Amino acid sequence: MSVQIDIVGRCPVCGGERLALNSEYMVVCTSCGTVLGGAVASGAYATRRDDDHAPIFGSTLFDWHDIRGLVVPKYKVYEMLNRRVSSGVETEIDKLASLLSLPKACSSTAKWIVMRIRYVRDVELTAAAALFISCRIVKTYADFKFKGFDAEKLRRKIVLLQKLAKLSMPPPPPVQVIHHLVSEFKLGPEVVRDSLDILEVLSPILGRGKIAQLVAFILAARARGHKIDVRAVADASWSQPDLIVDALKTVARAVK
Structure with missing residues (x-):
């Protein structure tokens, strides 16, 4: 033989x-x-x-x-055993995506992200972070749907996941963010147009990230006579109010 x-x-x-x-x-x-x-x-x-x-x-x-x-x-066996761990995360991704009513593109992208990392400790938090990043990648604004998670823990996990998976999370689409805020505060479509115009003006100062989008919305709404509170905007968009306040101060200094 x-x-x-x-x-x-x-x-x-x-x-x-x-x-x-x-x-x-x-x-x-x-x-x-x-x-x-x-x-x-x-x-x-x-x-x-x-x-x-x-x-x-x-x-x-x-x-x-x-x-x-x-x-x-x-060492090949080690890799195979590590991949078995990701199957539990993939199951959690499907459950969470269904609970948050996220499109299939988000869950599929989240599974792809998880496959790029080797070790998973907190399955639920890892699944949430992967879905958060995947929504940004497929240009679906869903930040506010993750309010049920501890904000600081989820942010740290998102940063770690980007590092392990060797990818960078893009900012959310400005139109979707502003439309969401306009709907939350029951404002008119003119605020959407004004916000996008202001965002273009602010981009050399603040860039086009999420905080810049929120600042543009606040300025546009206030210019139309609406009383918009920073903390209310932060809560509606699942953002940190301190960052919004700092960005508003930066704009004020630039205007002077």
Whole structure:
């Protein structure tokens, strides 16, 4: 009986794919010499002795004459186990997306984000952060729908998730944000037009982010004679009132 042993995977140090077994049956990278650890048999015909242990818990001894299939490096097993964790987050994403009435594009993008990270600790908060970022990516303004979460904890998780997934969250679409605020405060469509015009003027000073959009709305509404409170706007948009106040002060200094 012929035995075929193939080693699949990539060296986490140099990225090389030239992996081999040394005399101690440890997987090593022949490009940089890094010892990657024990191996585990896999495939339809792979077998192990009864006294073997899963490589995640310690060394594994194989009866190599019984192996017909693939030999997977130990670090590959770590990656596979980590991916199992994301399945729980994906289930939570589906539940939360349904609860918040978010479009399918948001939940699909959130799952894609979760697949880009390895470790998940707080499943519910991670799912919420992934959905928050995904809504921004697909240009669906839904910040205010996350009011049920602790604002500071969710913000920290959003920042961490962007770092781990190596992506940047874009600002919300100005038209959607302003339309939402106009609807919340029961104002006329003229405030929408004025807000967008003011936002263009403010963009060299504040940029076009969410805070700049809120400032533009406040100035447009007040110019039309409406009494708009900063804290009420912050609550309606799920934003920090201090940031809005600071931005208003920046505009006031720039006008002088």
